[in-house]
Amino acid sequence: MRQIVLDTETTGLDASQGHRIIEIGCVELVNRKLTGNHYHQYINPHREIDQGAIEVHGITNDFLADKPAFELIAATFIDFVQGAELVIHNAPLISAS
Numbered sequence: 001m002r003q004i005v006l007d008t009e010t011t012g013l014d015a016s017q018g019h020r021i022i023e024i025g026c027v028e029l030v031n032r033k034l035t036g037n038h039y040h041q042y043i044n045p046h047r048e049i050d051q052g053a054i055e056v057h058g059i060t061n062d063f064l065a066d067k068p069a070f071e072l073i074a075a076t077f078i079d080f081v082q083g084a085e086l087v088i089h090n091a092p093l094i095s096a097s
Helices: 051-057 070-081
Strands: 002-010 021-030 033-042 085-088
Touching (some): 002 051, 021 070, 033 070
Parallel strands (some): 002 085
């Protein structure tokens, strides 16, 4: 079984306020063993990061200024996770049925 353990950092907590992902980090497991295959990307959100979020993750607007936008990395990210069971920190449980 192929699993991807995934974590993100964001500009804030509320997507309805336009908050965006600014970092994606993933590791691959096959049969619950690390394979050494991983994915990591910083993303320019094209919006300001809430000060409270900066205090949590330490990622600043200046640091992200030269990073790619999500639409430029989306296909690579999708390719990495394609077909795997996703294990996501703090994500709500979604039933497969």
